[in-house]
Amino acid sequence: MIYFNCDYNEGAHPAILKKLADTNFEQTIGYGEDVYCAQAAEMIRNLCEKEDAAVHFVVGGTQANLTVIDAALRPYQGALCAASGHINVHETGAVEATGHKVLGLPHMDGKITAAQVTEVMEKHLADASAEHTVQPKLVYISSPTEFGTLYTRAELEALHETCRRYGLYLFLDGARMSYGLAASGNDVTLPVLAKCCDVFYLGGTKCGALFGEAIVITNPELKQDFRYMIKQKGGMLAKGRLLGIQFLELLKDNMKMYMELAEHADRLADRIRAAFQEKGFELVCENTTNQIFVILPNAAVKALSEQFVLSLDQVVDDGHQMVRICTSWATKEEDADKLIQAIRQI
């Protein structure tokens, strides 16, 4: 069976494994205070053109999300997000477990708008009983979203301005960051993100590393004592250098490997999408990153599932399902070819 169900089926890029092996017996201090983490943080600051950003590394996305959000909010404050947002549906209530309500908004292909945030805030500010409701204080977005779509630079800037106007933090979940940066049509860069977001992270787990997310904090209010937060939430890796080393490899030479791996995945996804469209299947939304959401007849799902592991996300009706297909940095060209051929033969 060939797995197309997600983008974390394999280990890491061999260069990363090699670097981990090469440095294996070096002695460093623990908990992310080693020289590799320092170098990786400095590299990320440079890539973001934000020399005063705080950079922290954690093992996974749920850790990043719950730690950032709990650090940012006072007890009665909540996080606005798309109803489809990862924190709202696929983290077993991790944010609520830190005491904060996730305030889901209707989404368009996984995205929310500055106008929606404005509407919520105007309503809250006008509410004479506001203190009986959760006070929105942070806007959580993901890009690429859970539907593989991207925020444009203009959309991010609008969200940024709206958040600033209402005293909200803007937090971007970049678990699939590289697939967005490398996507056709993308007009967002790390410096743009560093300007627009109070905090965001660059994903490693899904983008070529064994694991790891690099949290970038640009808002000074959120920087203080962040390591206490990481430790408390169980996110402080004893051998923290494992995170620094991996990001150094991924991002070195101006993100060469990080971008090449993502371009590979995005290009294969584009080809697969085209194959579906040629056959007349309906894509759930238009997008250019490594995830493909398509509505297929049950028979097609069954046929493809003989050779391929897909992610069966949702029953649409008696005859159709919504299916997610992911490529990744590790997807073999030949496997994509096989899938495309199978699609054509449905």
Next chain:
Amino acid sequence: MIYFNCDYNEGAHPAILKKLADTNFEQTIGYGEDVYCAQAAEMIRNLCEKEDAAVHFVVGGTQANLTVIDAALRPYQGALCAASGHINVHETGAVEATGHKVLGLPHMDGKITAAQVTEVMEKHLADASAEHTVQPKLVYISSPTEFGTLYTRAELEALHETCRRYGLYLFLDGARMSYGLAASGNDVTLPVLAKCCDVFYLGGTKCGALFGEAIVITNPELKQDFRYMIKQKGGMLAKGRLLGIQFLELLKDNMKMYMELAEHADRLADRIRAAFQEKGFELVCENTTNQIFVILPNAAVKALSEQFVLSLDQVVDDGHQMVRICTSWATKEEDADKLIQAIRQI
């Protein structure tokens, strides 16, 4: 100004004040372990025809809700409720602050159905990644609802059976209990509630007492150590007898006062509702309890607001607002007459 904005604008029924004064210098032990609380609990068990129910008294509804729900759930479990449910919108995230997600469902006039619960549970059980999502474990309903509507006996029995089938707790918020029991068309009684619900409470605050809610726990799983929960959440009143004494007065003689006060309020509400309908104003929903939700032109709101304090709940469009009007046990007949006359003169 005459207040019709809510049902807690006055103090308590004079008989309750008198009883508090009469017993004032008796010495009793604290924290709800006194003889009055014991008698009130026994009286409630009899009224519910449920001799093994555990009965606890707390000061307010939010305390009752957060204490019951946190007692009932394990950390990864959540509470299903109508999106309009009090715990979802008007308690400043009190349930989330105990670590649990509130899972809002689309509602019909404040109500949810057994079919909706079934759909959620079937989806959860069929989800191969269920452990990435919050596990529903409790269904929270209120009756009367936040829209003044009532669950019928058949609806409660259907919810009860569905909850039993899926291992869910059914929890009914009865902050306005008496207004429901006394409403025309109501077919629910305390014994029915005690049979259908794992836990519910009878409101005192809005129904004639200074304050107080009587929590009735019928499911043995929820009884254990509940007083630890009350104490931890700050809900254990030092002079606990104040709660017992009030409920004894309210409920004695087979709930005579509790029902008469509610009938008074419901009847006045019926008259006010009729006045709005005679003038052709649109009620938000049909109901027979002490809350009236009506959509009024802005000019009508302005006119009524000269004499009356209303609850302006929502802007409907540029020309209309949704307004809530409450009667209560304390509403004077003459004040209702004035309001009705004012409505007729709009």
Next chain:
Amino acid sequence: MIYFNCDYNEGAHPAILKKLADTNFEQTIGYGEDVYCAQAAEMIRNLCEKEDAAVHFVVGGTQANLTVIDAALRPYQGALCAASGHINVHETGAVEATGHKVLGLPHMDGKITAAQVTEVMEKHLADASAEHTVQPKLVYISSPTEFGTLYTRAELEALHETCRRYGLYLFLDGARMSYGLAASGNDVTLPVLAKCCDVFYLGGTKCGALFGEAIVITNPELKQDFRYMIKQKGGMLAKGRLLGIQFLELLKDNMKMYMELAEHADRLADRIRAAFQEKGFELVCENTTNQIFVILPNAAVKALSEQFVLSLDQVVDDGHQMVRICTSWATKEEDADKLIQAIRQI
């Protein structure tokens, strides 16, 4: 049986009951935004000579403690206190339930010192792994303490300066406030408390009211959005005026009733203490407020318990127990006489 086990065995001073009855049918808005609460808050600001203090009323002490502490701390911060402090031993982990560690320090008769706080902070600041430990951010003290002792003005000023130096909040639990203010030897006043503490409260429950604690916040950092906190924690009383009315009665005429009631209790306690000492029984600590802690032979405990309900706090050894005896605003002179006579006859 005559109860000397605690200071909340009776209801409230009759003047308070009368005022509640007199205002019973006035219509006010809810949740503490009524005119009585506003007047009581203003009265307290004047008594504290702190015109910009924020004043909020809640029903009980545990509510006050957990709400203040959770409002003051970020997630990784904790509260220093005497190991004997109420929040550390008698609130069922209410503070921990909001996510914060209570850091108990060795106490002297219920008190801690500025020097102890300094030592903790110097150690924390010198700790290279400080972020692996809870960061102390608030000092909780009670006065009168759980042993009935009092902080002197000099001790409070020293704590205040130490807290200021290390960026800590000083929070004083004044559940028995009046018994301290009225005690012989006391040199602390409300203005002194308002100068030294970032937040403190004046107890009503144990000092003549049915219930209620008045929280005074002097530090602007702690004022923001405090009503959201109260609501979330279930501490916002629907008929909030019940709190305002009670404090207005208790504190009017420059705290005349509040002080007289406490003087009565303190004087009776002094007489009871003297009786124990005359008989050669060992007091656990010297103090001048309404609580008496004495070590008695088991036979003496048994003898007294025939007529009086005492608080049996601790087994000291096979032959002795530590007993707490409380007087209160409601203790009858004749009951104290009976107790003294019984002590003399042991």
Next chain:
Amino acid sequence: MIYFNCDYNEGAHPAILKKLADTNFEQTIGYGEDVYCAQAAEMIRNLCEKEDAAVHFVVGGTQANLTVIDAALRPYQGALCAASGHINVHETGAVEATGHKVLGLPHMDGKITAAQVTEVMEKHLADASAEHTVQPKLVYISSPTEFGTLYTRAELEALHETCRRYGLYLFLDGARMSYGLAASGNDVTLPVLAKCCDVFYLGGTKCGALFGEAIVITNPELKQDFRYMIKQKGGMLAKGRLLGIQFLELLKDNMKMYMELAEHADRLADRIRAAFQEKGFELVCENTTNQIFVILPNAAVKALSEQFVLSLDQVVDDGHQMVRICTSWATKEEDADKLIQAIRQI
């Protein structure tokens, strides 16, 4: 500089790195549901002679501790432990952040006794106001302890029986498990642990792996829905197989590598301890595992610190410090020789 400050300064045993590289491009499903995790779990069940144990893998010790404890406790329950226990002092309040009080007990060289637990429970059961205090429900111990000492089989069995008698869970933190199993004088085995503990874990991070702790749950009450807990707390590794693969390597052939690596470290530690004793320095406690706690004159600390990184744990007095020295699976014989020589030359 040579690091002796802790046991996580290096990466992993080369055989583990090799296995990770060999399996790197295999496609497996994520989140610990792969075949490697299944095999590793089965291997651990066999080693424990407990075929119905549930085995879960998480990245680190704090994650293991907070997830297990929050899964085990109801909101008002707390965890008993040595005051020196890791959860009490070095996890930034991670357990309290899940809402639970850690109840520290006086310790002897890092250990607590069944008699202490009995005393606490008898006092709680005899307390008429028990519900005003946190209910102890779990006993947390670590072995090797934070002082490098070990529980004997008899001590564990006594704790087990005491816990069973009082309905407590016994939870053993085995972050340094292998160093205990391999220590001279140890009489505890995995089957003994599986019999005595309701839940415990085998450390990987400090014992030869890059990271990872294997949680073994023997008590059926604690097994249910544990994966929901792991996910919510951010402990579910996307590429979960990384954990399974590492434990398979560490533990295969009847724990050959796991034991050999630990024996190496323990033997070096024994030699270093002997060197200190020969010079007349006072060990903080006698122990036979890989941690050495010694009290040294400041001059000795200074001298050793020129060549070696030590863990300076505590100032004892003006002239002395308590120092921790760790060997590990990765400590080179020649580095230990250098340290011993330096000790002799102090």
